[in-house]
Amino acid sequence: MTEVAVVGFAQSPIERRGDGTTSGVEMLVPIFHQVLAATGLAKQDIGFWCSGSSDYLAGRAFSFVQAVDAIGAFPPIAESHVEMDGAWALYEAWVKILTGEADIALAYGFGKSSAGELRRVLALQLDPYLLAPLWPDSVSIAALQARLGIEAGLWTEKDMAQVAVRSRAAALSNPQAQLYADVRADDLLDEPYLADPLRAHDCAPIGDGAAVVIMASAERANELCERPAWITGFEHRIDSAQLGARDLTTAPSAAGAGRAAGAGRVDVAELHAPFTHQEILLRGALGLGDDVRVNPSGGVLAGNPMFAAGLARIGLAAREISTGRAGRALGHATSGPALQQNLVCVMEARS
Amino acid sequence: MEIGFDYTRSLGPTLSQFMTALAGRRILGSRGADGRVHAPPFEYDPVTFAPPAELVEVGPQGTVTTWSWAGTPLDGQPLARPFAWALIRLDGADTAMLHAVDAGSPAAMRTGMRVRPRWADSPAGHIRDITCFEPCTAPAPGREQAPRQEPVAMMTTPVRLRYEHTASPGETAYLHGLAAGRLLGQRCPACGKVYVPSRGVCPTDGVATAEQVELPGTGIVTTFCVVNVPFRGQRVTPPYVAAAVLLDGADIPFQHLVLGCDPGEVRMGMRVKAVWKPREQWGTTAENIECFQPTGEPDATYESYAHHL
Numbered sequence: 001m002t003e004v005a006v007v008g009f010a011q012s013p014i015e016r017r018g019d020g021t022t023s024g025v026e027m028l029v030p031i032f033h034q035v036l037a038a039t040g041l042a043k044q045d046i047g048f049w050c051s052g053s054s055d056y057l058a059g060r061a062f063s064f065v066q067a068v069d070a071i072g073a074f075p076p077i078a079e080s081h082v083e084m085d086g087a088w089a090l091y092e093a094w095v096k097i098l099t100g101e102a103d104i105a106l107a108y109g110f111g112k113s114s115a116g117e118l119r120r121v122l123a124l125q126l127d128p129y130l131l132a133p134l135w136p137d138s139v140s141i142a143a144l145q146a147r148l149g150i151e152a153g154l155w156t157e158k159d160m161a162q163v164a165v166r167s168r169a170a171a172l173s174n175p176q177a178q179l180y181a182d183v184r185a186d187d188l189l190d191e192p193y194l195a196d197p198l199r200a201h202d203c204a205p206i207g208d209g210a211a212v213v214i215m216a217s218a219e220r221a222n223e224l225c226e227r228p229a230w231i232t233g234f235e236h237r238i239d240s241a242q243l244g245a246r247d248l249t250t251a252p253s254a255a256g257a258g259r260a261a262g263a264g265r266v267d268v269a270e271l272h273a274p275f276t277h278q279e280i281l282l283r284g285a286l287g288l289g290d291d292v293r294v295n296p297s298g299g300v301l302a303g304n305p306m307f308a309a310g311l312a313r314i315g316l317a318a319r320e321i322s323t324g325r326a327g328r329a330l331g332h333a334t335s336g337p338a339l340q341q342n343l344v345c346v347m348e349a350r351s
Numbered sequence: 352m353e354i355g356f357d358y359t360r361s362l363g364p365t366l367s368q369f370m371t372a373l374a375g376r377r378i379l380g381s382r383g384a385d386g387r388v389h390a391p392p393f394e395y396d397p398v399t400f401a402p403p404a405e406l407v408e409v410g411p412q413g414t415v416t417t418w419s420w421a422g423t424p425l426d427g428q429p430l431a432r433p434f435a436w437a438l439i440r441l442d443g444a445d446t447a448m449l450h451a452v453d454a455g456s457p458a459a460m461r462t463g464m465r466v467r468p469r470w471a472d473s474p475a476g477h478i479r480d481i482t483c484f485e486p487c488t489a490p491a492p493g494r495e496q497a498p499r500q501e502p503v504a505m506m507t508t509p510v511r512l513r514y515e516h517t518a519s520p521g522e523t524a525y526l527h528g529l530a531a532g533r534l535l536g537q538r539c540p541a542c543g544k545v546y547v548p549s550r551g552v553c554p555t556d557g558v559a560t561a562e563q564v565e566l567p568g569t570g571i572v573t574t575f576c577v578v579n580v581p582f583r584g585q586r587v588t589p590p591y592v593a594a595a596v597l598l599d600g601a602d603i604p605f606q607h608l609v610l611g612c613d614p615g616e617v618r619m620g621m622r623v624k625a626v627w628k629p630r631e632q633w634g635t636t637a638e639n640i641e642c643f644q645p646t647g648e649p650d651a652t653y654e655s656y657a658h659h660l
Contacts, residue, residue, distance in 0.1 A: 021519045025552050029559055043557060059354060059514030069550055072557025116514045120425055124510065128358065129366055130391050131449060133478050133508045135427035140436045143419030144449075151417070151462055196420035196457050240397060244438050244447030245389055248417070 004097045005221035005228030006322075006347060008214035009315030010035040014178040014303030017114040018208035022058035023066035024110030027210035032070060035106075035212050039224045043072060046214075047102030049079045050093045052086035052109040053307045056121050067110060078102070085109055086311030087272075087333030087343050090213055094234055103217045104224075110210035111306035118206050118306070125336060127241045138337065139203055142275040143195040145248040145338045149277055150197060152249050154284075157197060160276035161185040164201040164301055167276075171298025178207045178303035201301075204274040209305025211312035229318035229329065229347035233261030236343035243337060251285045254332070254342035258286040261344040267326040268293040270313035272334045274300050281339065282332065296320070310334065314345045321349045355511045362504055365394045368406050370503040373481065374474040379406040380444050390444035410441035412467045412487060413448075420457040426511070429483045435460045439484060451483040459486065476503025521549025524563060526635035532627060534566045536601055544602035568625030568640075570598040571651045573660050577614045592617045596643055597659050604659060607637070611644035620650040 010031040020026030036043065049071060053064050064081045071077060082088045086109020093105035119137035126132040149155050162185050171180035188201045214224075221228040237253035237260075240246050263269075263286045271286075271294060273279035279301075283294065295301075297316045300309045310333025317331035328348045335341040362370055365381065369392055372379045380390030381403030390409045395402060418437040424430055429451035437460075438447035453469065454460050466484040474480040518526060521537050525548040528535035536547030537560035544553065545564050552559050575594035578587075592614050595604035609617050611626070623643040633639045 019517060019520070021517055021522070021551070022514075025550070026519055029552050029557065032557065056512070059352065059512065059516065069552050069554040070557060072553060072555055074555040112517075115516060116512055117425070120427070121512060123427075124512075128360060128508065129362070129506065130478050133506075134429055134450065135425060136436055136449060137421075137425055137428075140419050140421055141449075144417045144436060144438055147419060147462070148417045193420065193422070193457075195422070198419070242389075242391070242393070242446070243449050244391075244416075244440075245393070245397070 002098065002100070003218040003230060004094055004215050005218070005225070005230045006213055006314065006318035007216045007221050007225035007228050008035045008039040009212070009319055010038070011176050011211040011308070011312050011315065012209045013176045014207040014209040014305050016178060016205070016207055018112060020112065020208070022060060022112045022115050023063055023069070024053065024112065024210055025067060025070045027110055027208065028067060028070035028108060028212070031210060031212050035214055039214055041104065041214070041224065044075070046104055046106045047078065048093055048096045048105040049077055050089040050105065050107045051081045052084050052089040052107070052311065053081070053111060054083055056124055057111050057113060057116065057306055059116055085307050085309065085333050085335055086211060086213075087314055087331075087345070088236065088335070090215070090311055090314060090345070091234060091236060091343065093215060094231065097215060097217050103220050104214065106212060106214045107311060108210065108212040109308035109311040111308055112208045113206045113306045114208050122337075131243070139195045139198060141243065141337045142203070142278070143198045144243070146202070146275065146277040147197050148249050149281065154249055155277050155280045157189060158185060159280060160202050161188040163276040163279050164188055167295060167298045167301035170296055171302035174297045174302060176303065177298050179205050180298065180302060198275065202276040204300045204304035207303050207305050209303065209308050211305070211308040211315055213311055213315045213318070225322060227322045227324060227349055229321040230350055231345060232348050233344070233346040235260040236341065238336070238341040241340065246338075248338050249281070251281060251339040251342060254282055254285040254334075254339060254344070257342050257344040261346045263287060263330055263344055263346060266292060266328045266330040266346060268296060268317065268320045269330040269332065270295055270297060270299065270317045271332045272300055272310045272313050274304055274334070276301065278339055286330070286332070286344070310343065317345070318347055321347055352514050352516060353511060354514065355509065357507050357509045359505055359507045362506060363394060365392055365403060365406070367502060367504050370476040370506060372408075373478070374476040374503055376470050376474070376480075377408055378410045378441060378468070380409040380441070381406055387445040388443060389446045390441050391448050407443070409443040410468070412465060413439040413441035413444070413484070415452065415460070415462055415464045415466060416440050416447050417462055418452065418460050420460065429479070434483065437466070437484065439466055450481060453483045453485050477506050519549070519551045521551045521560060525549055529637060529639050530633055530635045532630070532633065532639070534568060534598060534625075536564045536566055538562045538564050545600060546603055547598060547601045547605060564600070566598045566600050568598075568627075569646065570596050570601070570623060571656060572609060572617060572619060572621045572623055573597050573604045573656050574619060575609060575617050590614045594643070596623060597656055602659060607640060608642040609644070610642040616645070618650065620653060620656065622646045622648040622650065
């Protein structure tokens with residue numbers, strides 16, 4: 001079976017309210033051009049395209065079809081879509097290369113969260129019989145998880161604030177970040193609760209954005225990229241849809257995906273943790289030691305474009321390898337309430 | 352813009368029993384192969400994947416295992432005043448259910464507190480037959496008679512979402528043009544095709560369109576249908592013609608009405624012109640054009656628009 005490497009990545013700036021449409025076209029065109037130029041590829045070289053986005057977020061039907069305008073799909077292309085974060089589109093594209101149906105594949109994700117009410121839109125991803133009819137919002141559900149960990153002694157509100165401090169400080173050097181600042185944990189803890197025990201700094205900001213990743217087979221990767229990020233493990237798992245049937249202080253699906261993908265022994269990890277306590281939880285579930293650099297980009301607490309943020313974690317982790325800053329890197333994506341579903345992609349450099 | 356839909360779902364054997372019991376003010380759970388009781392019930396055992404052998408009554412009182420405070424309730428949530436979300440382990444159950452607790456203030460909430468359901472006045476066999484939970488320290492309600500209930504097989508959940516759509520720069524120019532009685536499109540810098548209204552990007556080449564092009568109010572019908580079916584909100588009495596109109600100089604048609612002649616006379620290649628409403632009725636909308644009408648000029652040849660269908 002062929003091996004596959006990430007050879008290109010681009011991400012749009014994350015904005016609180018972009019001026020484009022919910023089709024994502026305006027965000028996608030510049031980053032498609034950027035990633036194709038960087039790899040020296042033309043659109044005809046891409047054997048398979050796969051996108052991740054949501055009609056509920058876009059507020060219109062078949063929004064991913066409108067997004068295809070950004071590609072310029074003539075002559076006709078091979079294309080697919082997942083109603084999930086682009087990280088899962090990347091997984092489908094990876095399988096496409098492994099099966100020999102494509103040499104080069106491109107995955108993209110986009111979301112204009114600012115068009116609707118994100119906290120309510122996300123209620124519709126819940127069990128439609130027992131949970132969604134109550135409209136529990138994403139922040140309130142994460143707050144239930146945060147309190148369980150606090151009361152179990154797994155983390156404190158101060159630990160959580162320190163995650164936000166590190167995120168915003170790291171994001172100072174990330175030109176695409178939405179939130180970046182030099183702040184102190186004590187100042188953050190003086191702020192009122194947004195959803196007790198969560199404060200605003202514990203929650204990823206709402207933002208619009210898009211991301212794109214190109215992968216290639218072993219035969220093509222080295223010609224497209226000086227230092228490809230070779231994928232050594234790519235796994236995803238899911239936990240129960242019933243919040244009350246899960247132990248929310250851990251994420252068996254993250255731990256399982258991490259074990260299967262070989263999450264140990266990485267130099268750096270980009271974790272998709274939309275809430276501060278979830279970064280602490282994921283570090284533990286993935287077995288990341290104190291020597292692992294976590295979220296050098298600032299993570300999604302510095303900008304969380306829905307349906308693109310998970311894919312961007314993998315792209316950013318691959319960039320750590322392509323720039324020579326890391327030998328082994330991990331990209332993680334999550335979906336669903338309170339870290340219900342988790343995906344782990346482990347990549348390494350080769351001489 | 353508000354989008355709404357009433358989702359109507361069949362319940363299946365397990366949830367049908369659960370919802371029927373709720374309508375009778377009882378709460379059921381399912382016992383798993385490992386002996387643990389799940390409430391709400393699972394439909395398939397998480398260990399053996401078998402349907403539950405039996406449903407058992409749990410609660411109605413329970414214990415809060417975690418909670419968060421909703422200081423500003425959102426549309427559709429169980430209570431309009433500040434409340435707590437909580438996971439509640441009902442007496443006799445090993446798992447917890449999510450619901451609201453009407454506690455008044457966060458100071459009244461704590462993990463481990465005892466709560467009981469507050470039932471809706473008119474049960475429907477729906478999770479919202481439980482209005483919310485309330486602390487057991489609140490004055491006890493009067494003895495509530497459980498209403499008789501037929502088996503519940505379906506549930507309906509209304510969903511309403513609001514969106515604010517943004518017009519792209521190209522669409523903005525098009526809409527402002529309409530408000531000034533002009534038809535504006537954009538040309539692709541790669542292939543030269545003209546799109547009206549602008550799509551922002553050429554769907555053939557994937558490059559942004561920027562050059563503005565003004566088009567006349569004349570064109571041809573490339574294809575059309577005769578609408579015979581009445582529907583809610585219809586503004587023209589059937590039968591009438593909805594057509595794809597290719598403006599002179601444009602490369603893709605856009606949809607509009609063709610009126611002013613018998614629907615039977617409309618044909619592919621027919622020359623038409625825009626009929627604008629009185630200027631004082633104009634806004635930033637394609638409705639400024641009342642309709643297109645035949646000009647009486649000779650039809651365009653099929654070859655002249657074959658690539659624009």
